[in-house]
Amino acid sequence: MSTTLTVRVGTPAATPASTVDMSTTLGRFELPNPVLTASGCAGAGRELNQFFDVAQIGGVVTKSIMLRPRSGRPTARMAETPSGMLNSIGLQGPGIDVFLEKDLPWLVEQGARAVVSIAGGSVEEFGKLATRIRDAGGASMIEVNISCPNVEDRGQVFACDPRAAANVVQAVRRATRAEVPVFAKLSPDVTDIVAIARSCVDAGADGLSMTNTLLGIVIDTDTMRPVLAGVTGGLSGPAIRPVALRCVWQVHQAMPEVPILGMGGIRTGLDALQFALAGASAVSVGTETFHDPSAPMRVLRELTKALADRGFERFSDAVGLAHQPR
Amino acid sequence: MSTTLTVRVGTPAATPASTVDMSTTLGRFELPNPVLTASGCAGAGRELNQFFDVAQIGGVVTKSIMLRPRSGRPTARMAETPSGMLNSIGLQGPGIDVFLEKDLPWLVEQGARAVVSIAGGSVEEFGKLATRIRDAGGASMIEVNISCPNVEDRGQVFACDPRAAANVVQAVRRATRAEVPVFAKLSPDVTDIVAIARSCVDAGADGLSMTNTLLGIVIDTDTMRPVLAGVTGGLSGPAIRPVALRCVWQVHQAMPEVPILGMGGIRTGLDALQFALAGASAVSVGTETFHDPSAPMRVLRELTKALADRGFERFSDAVGLAHQPR
């Protein structure tokens, strides 16, 4: 967060978009620009590369990977909701072996920056995943998806318990090279997001990704049963944006020095700007990618222009700006 | 929840809408039909009575009333969001004296059923409010809005702490006549809604209203500051429907015998049906009333037709039906 501010609100002297310095950092990870994909909304980048060059955006956050191959939940896995969607994919994926053999090297070859999202059912599993990734190399950052049920604690979700969350973060941090930041990805479905955030940071998280989906349900009024085979699912999209933004705001307010990767319902550059102003040093574009497969690239373009229009010379000057008194 | 079911899913033999028995109960409160207004979205009924006869719907849930007159939060108090809105009214209202003198008697005169929502900053305040309402008479039910900050506990919201919530419910239940049910209105912004629900029921709540708004924020990308003067606000409308519905589902699953007044993003009769199928014995229509001032009446009409089309003879047969295996 900059304290000597070159921006004057109200009388912006527009900067040419091409000259805005869009670079940013997430801990020790340096990004040419602050727009990334969101985990689970971009696969491992290959498919989206048909629509835009994935090396051009800040980074590709890959689908949360688990130790073993996993077939996920039964279908139906999706329901459209007002300005949102519910998903219940159940972390289908090829497992870490195939991921490290095929997906990560592909991203590195493209010149893309890979943020590897990992998911596990136990602290040990998370630790093993981090070790495998360290040994393989190529990851610019690790995002720890702690919104998974802890199989050792009656399926209680890690992200809902400060202690469980901290244990996972610690295990991953320990197994990861110092120069690779470890971000904990928080769930908004908690009473006190700041407490969870603090617990993760105390356990060694270099930053926080916020937020994951909200737990929701939709009932089919014809079959009169839940639409999703998994009954409940994760709500994403613009519908949740105010909630995700509030989480970013609260955590940045409480811990302004902790970098945040913000996400939740970002469709446009102005949405991304809201997250930056609330305190996010970078953003992930998720569900919108389903609507517009080149959304991350477009959001980057729009954000750059929005900053230029407002007279910003550096993206980083916008980060957290909304917390300053008017 | 009915166990001997007259409905056959898949081959509905439509019932004439006029013959569907729409009556329902919320504890000992008997309603001719299950559609009510939502607190804060209908004033005390007077204004909406210009658009439809408020005695025709299940009941009018009045704006949460406090002991003293209260001017609420500064403006801006509202922001439109995708399929939702944020509000930060701050419980502006005339105080219990004026309410009992002018508003409640008016509702009773109309032949409307009044559900009086109360809000306080301390357990004592809630108790006093209940006592005043008991002494005045006329309330069919009390809805306890526990989504208020507890001034005696650093502003911690009652609804976020099982013990604080229980204390409020107990105080209100004690001060209320046995035949008037007391419903606790829960916030969805908690890690474990079932725990809060259980705590309220154990403390004497006759039922639960679910849910209140989600905490959110919107930032104005021109001023680059929060839109709401109160910074954060409550998110309501269809955007939150899947989350509210999930709360109803979870609590009905855990405590099928506890009546639920369901709400959150209901726009149509089919939305109301989703809440019933998830376990709500009645529903409140909130934000949609701003879009369509006769929405509660329309939702009732649509719900009645939807039930008839599906071959239901009684609304109550639909309550909780989605929990039965297909």
Added chain:
Amino acid sequence: MTPVQVTGEVLSLRRIGAYNAMTVVAPGVAESAKPGQFVTVAVGGPDTSMLMRRPFSIYQVRERGVYGGTVEFVFSVEGRGTRWLAHMQPHEPIDIVGPLGKPFALPREPATCVLVGGGYGSAPLFPLADALRERGCRIDFVIGAATEERLFGALDAKRISATLSVTTDDGSVGLRGRVSDPLPEVLATTKADVVYACGPMPMLRAVSRIAEEAGIPCQIAVEEMMACGVGVCMTCVLPVVGDDGETRMVRSCVDGPVFHGERVRFDDIGTIPADAVGAPEPPPEPKPVGKRAAKAQQVAEAVR
């Protein structure tokens, strides 16, 4: 005067300078509308993400057109909702609620009335002028806007008024300056009995001050964000001094949008004045004054 909700039909949509004027067949709304009242319309169609109705002042009303009563309003494309409205086609259905709010109060006796309009704020002054003229009042118009194309109704105003003063911020037509600049002189030369004004809040403040200083009653129509428009949500409040001298946060949708200018506490809009009925207890810290300080404190308190 009770408002109704009707599915109207777009009769026409035309450009007037920078604005759009939409005429809607809206039986029930048209018949009982009074000058200064407004309507709200649903925008975006059935599957829209926009939940809030959009409020617009009533411009012209025809009680019995060929198609039934019609209501016309003038709007500027500001955001998503008005953009959508500007693309409507004749004969499309439009959901409209009205008439809403308190109208301008009319003088009992013929009087000299100065009508001050800023931007599209001039629009509701025309039906008002008609009503005033019916009562034998003299009308003097002061119309201003940022630019020439954002001036609304100057020609019509000229036709029906004794005098017309025009201002633009850029001087492209009329006097360069604010619409309030020529007002003191207009009040003096016309020996005005009453001032009516509609336009942006800073303009209303300036007009109210000038009228107050001149000792002339002034009615203004304000524009606040509204969620319901019918009085149930308390979104649209502003601090207004009542007959009893007490300040209350009153709803501009049902207690307004027309207020007595001198009763509105313009400097405190966006705050809860400490002396307002039901104002929060003063906090232990020194009480913040004004909008900036209040905001600073709210930001700090925001997240407990």
Added chain:
Amino acid sequence: MTPVQVTGEVLSLRRIGAYNAMTVVAPGVAESAKPGQFVTVAVGGPDTSMLMRRPFSIYQVRERGVYGGTVEFVFSVEGRGTRWLAHMQPHEPIDIVGPLGKPFALPREPATCVLVGGGYGSAPLFPLADALRERGCRIDFVIGAATEERLFGALDAKRISATLSVTTDDGSVGLRGRVSDPLPEVLATTKADVVYACGPMPMLRAVSRIAEEAGIPCQIAVEEMMACGVGVCMTCVLPVVGDDGETRMVRSCVDGPVFHGERVRFDDIGTIPADAVGAPEPPPEPKPVGKRAAKAQQVAEAVR
């Protein structure tokens, strides 16, 4: 064959029986489309609450119309998105992505091909028929639907096929019954080499069974809910047996929508078969079998 996203333009929208056929100028999509592929379109306009693109099989393609390449698809109004589409006007912009998915595989040598279409599922069989005829194949069509007006393309089919069989559920035209009913006989009399089918899942199951029993290869185009349509979200999976004999939950948007009928485990759609790669560890309780039992267990487990 890489898909593109373009802002196309609606060229025409016409009714065909119960369906709508929309032709879109979509340069880049048209040129590389192959039979069996699909497009996705954004619905609802800029301020819509509907986020998901809607997938439709490609019906006709013209590579160089007067306006550039066009794509036509046939759709039935089922819900909010298709209702919106059905109200589009010529020249309106439409956001379209395609061509997507794996196309039908064509026989190397001239062969006798039976094409089975249910409802609007017949639509993609026409470009397929064209491609097959170009290779000198014989075409026999079997077309069915619930009612006469939901039959698609019977006349065109008659023109280009050696034989045409028609069924309707209500017997309003052709044989009363399912589209699969006449199939065994058609396969026998035509000495079919290959079956292609598109339509609802139960129909595809029946057709696949019949082809398998007759020992004839069968390609089917399935329809699963899709969130992204481009392979990134894993919404659209179904259990398919691979070349190695292993069952995997594969994406119908990129690994399909065309599959070999005998490879699709129809009875297990809506479940994760216990022997699928990456299936959950069997729980301590007896393993549920089939969709009903799985659902029951999920309901019970839903909320931990």
